[in-house]
Amino acid sequence: MNKSRFRLLVFLMSLSLIGIILVQLYWISTSLDKNEEEFKYHVQQVLGNVSNTIKEKELVTFYNHYNKIIDSTGKVPQEDELKEIYFYERDKKTNETIIYTNTLVAENYGINGSFFDKNANSVNFGNVVSKRKTEVYSGNSLNDGSLQMRSFPDVTIKKSGSVSSLDKANFEVAFKDVVSLKPLQERVSTEQLGKYLKDELHKYGVKTPFEFGIYSNGLATKVRSEDFKYDVKTTYGIPVFQDNEGMSKYQLLVSFPQKNKFVFSSLIGISSLSLLFTLVIVLTYSSALNQLIKQKQISEIKTDFINNMTHEFKTPIATINLALDAIKNPKIIDDKEKVQRYLQMIKEENKRMHAQVENVLRISKLEKNELDISKEPRDVTEIIEDAIEHVSLIVEDREGIVHQHFNAQRSTILLNEVHFTNVLVNVLDNAIKYSPNAPVINVFTENIKDFILIKIQDQGAGMSKVAQKRVFEKFYREHTGDLHNVKGHGLGLAYVKQIVEDHNGQIFVESEKGKGSTFIIKMPLIN
Structure with missing residues (x-):
């Protein structure tokens, strides 16, 4: 799949997912608005009914009293x-x-x-x-x-x-x-009003806690529930006890402290399922997209790895073939000195290919926890000196130099001599390879609390910010176009990181493009 099709596919999938989420949110929002309007309508009906009930009850009481008086006067x-x-x-x-x-x-x-x-x-x-x-x-x-x-x-x-x-x-x-001249408490009691409201609310299916009160010209009266508080968002009102001109100084107010919970309660089930399925889709999509990107990266890494390995093996194989052809030459076969020289070349190239294969196998064994790494207390300064000795001939061949600055007072750590030496050799080899001119390398040691820091600093090409984040990934190599001036297959630093971490240490890199790099290895000391 080419990059354009891959990007288009990701864009369409993302757009569809965002569309689904927006539709779900719109549906929930619309349903909430509808429920709130229905709630408001029912509450207004309840208040109207309660107002009429209060009026009718008062009228009946008054009428009965009136008839008794008429009967008694004669x-x-x-x-x-x-x-x-x-x-x-x-x-x-x-x-x-x-x-x-x-x-x-x-x-x-x-x-x-x-x-x-x-x-x-x-x-x-x-x-x-x-x-x-x-x-x-x-x-x-x-x-x-x-x-x-x-x-x-x-x-x-x-x-x-x-x-x-x-x-x-x-x-x-x-x-x-x-x-109208009677005191409010004689016209309706708090208990009566609460009962009327409760009965009417239940009749309309509004089963949520409520508080109520009657206000006179905007001021609270004694006809109210204990916890009534006016809240513009959750309180509804209607005039009560209107006079012959249709005016009233009293207003019945009812508030619902758990209104939002009640309004949303009917949507909890379906909304939860909707959000759950949406979450599953999002997670599945993220996982699928992550796998796609990883597969794409792995595909590119494998292609790059095969190209690098092919290039790495091509030169040694070509050299071995040339050396063998030279040995077959009748003029050279009798020249023991030349034969020995060509045989040495074959051995060196064979050793080089063997080392590359070993790197691949080491990484594989490390990932499967099959690599046996036994550790013992050693002076890490001696290991650093051995590693420098390993690369000294290459440095001299390129007319470079390695400066040693061993400032650590304590340097005993628990390590595996072979693997830790390989770690240092790999880092030093990188410093040499990525120095376009004669390599100048500085190796520092210093103590910080109960740790020793080993810094290997070069003055080479340096690396970008992106490369610094990915330099320890398996098979990763910073792109240098179609040039193969730096040999390698992106396994050395991945191996280094795993060995250091297996020794309970840490490795970092500080670098700036064109100004060289510094690899810092932090290892715990033995007290």
Whole structure:
């Protein structure tokens, strides 16, 4: 898969995943808004019902009291005519005349408001009664076209009854005027109000803790629950005890401390499943993407490794072939000195290939924990000197120099001589290889608390920030284009890191492009 297709695939997968997450979040947000609106609607219905219940209960109580007083007075009501409706009709066929009258009469019992409340002293109560009469005159009941009737009609029908709508309106006007002067605590108690709210909330399925209170002109009254606190986000209100003009100084407020929890409760199940599945998709996608990137990197590393190994083996094999061809030459085969020289070349090149194979095998064994590394107390200064001796011929061949600055007072550590020597040789070999000119290498030792620091500093090509982070990875080599001026296959420093860590030590690198590198090995001392 080429880079463009890989990037396009990752982009589309990421875009789809982000889209799924955004859709899930939008759905949850929309559902929450819908639940909140439904909650608000139900609460407003509850408050309206409670307000009506309070009014009706108070009205019934007042009406019962009113009737008892009327019954107890035994007074004949005073009547005042309010309005009279007169209707006249004549049937020529039957020669009958019908006259209909309807008179509205106000019956005042003279009951003063003080019977209900000491502060009410000017309200009278009464009924509005409809008195209806139908008169039928037969024969010639009219004199000269006038409406003057005979003294007595042939048929008279009388009816009388209360006008319910007017009666009720008249009563409610008086009722509101009287009870408005009562103290709030006498009109409704905290216990009653709490019961009304609880019953109505349960009826609408709003089963969450609530607090309530009645405020008068914005100030709290004694009709309230103990823990009521006004919160603009969780409190709902409605006017109560309105007067005849539709005005009220009282407002019933109800707050829901756990409103958000209740609103979200219906979504917890489906939202949890949705978030769980989304999380699984995200983790699966991340894992798949990580594996894809790793596979791609491994593929590139393997290709690079094969190219490097091919290049590394190509030169020794070519040298061995040339040496063998030279030995076969009849002119040279008898020259023992030249034969010995070519045989030595074959041996050196063979040894070089063997060392490369050994590096690969060492890494493999280290990863499988199959490499036996026995340790014993040794003076690390001696090991450093041995490692410098190993590379001295190469340094001299390139006209370089190794400066030793051994400042550590304590230098005994627990180590495996062979492997730790290889570690130092590898680092020194790197310093030589990456020095474009004659290598100048400085080796320092110093003590910091219970540790010894070994610093190997070169003045070579240095490395980038990216290379510093990855330099200890297996097969990693910093790209230098198509040039193969530096031999290697990216295994040396991976081996170094694993050996150092197996010795309970640490290795770091400090470098700047074009200004060389410093490898720092930190090892614990034996007290």
